[in-house]
Amino acid sequence: MKSKESILPLISHLASIIIVVFLISIVAINRDNQLFGISLEEDTSQNSESITYTNDYIIVNTTNIVNGIKGYAGETPLEIYINQDGYIAEVKPLKNAESPRFFKSLEKKGLYSQWIGLTPQDAIEKKVDAISGATISSNAVIKTFNSAMQYTIDNRVVKSENIKEYFSLKNIIALLVILIAAIVPIYLKNRIYRYIQLITNIIVLGIWCSTFLSLSMIVNFVSNGFNGIAILIPLLLIIIAFIYPLFGKKQHYCTWVCPFGASQELIHSISPFKVNISQKANEILKTLQKVLWTIIMIILCMGIYFEIMDYEALSIFLFNQADIPVLIISFAFLFASLFVKRPYCKYVCPTGYLVKFSERDNYKQKG
DSSP states (O other), rough: OOOHHHHHHHHHHHHHHHHHHHHHHHHHHHSSSEEETEOOOSSOOTTTEEEEEOOOOOOOOOOOOOOOOOOOOHHHHHHEEEEETSOOOEEEESOSSHHHHHHHHHHTTGGGGGTOOOHHHHHHOOOOOTTTTOOHHHHHHHHHHHHHHHHHHHOSSSOOOOOOTTTTTOOOOHHHHHHHHHHHHHHHHHHHHHHHHHHHHIIIIIIIIIOOOOHHHHHHHHHSSSSSGGGHHHHHIIIIIGGGGGGGGTTTHHHHHHHHHHHHHHHHHOOOOOOOOOOOHHHHHHHHHHHHHHHHHHHTTSSOGGGGGGGEEEGOOTTTTOHHHHHHHHHHHHHOOOOOOEEEHHHHHHHHHHHHTTTTOOOOOOO
């Protein structure tokens, strides 16, 4: 009887993880029409004329890959050259019905050059703004380019993965910091070590590497699956966040790894303005977090507004991508940390609540 009672909470916990995977899978399918790297589109066959291999380049012609994305006067096909190391070498516009005067301004103002030297994945993740004066045309080009690069990733078009680039000094140090945060706190309970770890998380994982768990990253992981060695860091973060709790290490990611959580805690630790939140206020704020999280998940599962994932405060570490509203939200919560310990983590963070939800044990022992 005792063994039965000990295993039921574990089964309940696993059920919560399954629910989380199910929810994120719905979002991934709605956004990308694929799941764990498997396309769910009716026609996934690769057109041989769309991908051409030469001695120097893989040439991607978007004409037959991307459909339905239109500029002012029609579709804006591209020819994208990817070198043998997996980096974009050139982006050329193909014949289209757009106004020549407006369309030429895209090249003059450097739209295509912004992707040069990036891998397909990095190019998709880079925030490229539309060109003023040719907004409709440039938006169509950006969407066409991103769709084509997603196609190359999904269909393993770029066959040679740059392992040397992945194991750069930055990535190696990020991996070491994550592994230390995952293992050392289990055995070492020391206040000085904790502060060292928090500072390291902020500097390395946050400021230098922009490496952290977010709704967007989790959806990308579920959508693309185990897509090569580049998945190593996201996989490690997901293991710490969702698998560790199965072994009694709840909230380990949020407590020991998250760089934005570390920033809030450090600010609060040196602040002389600490404020105690009453139990009633605490319960109200936590209820509001549940309501906010529920609304966000409904929006994402309905496929209404995926951009909402980009407004998490921890996106402050994506310096080249964070919008002004994100920066305002982030600094507001860092300021609030002077008074309350980890206010964003406790009362807002949708990613943190997703982790908490996956840890739920709905089984209640009797007696």
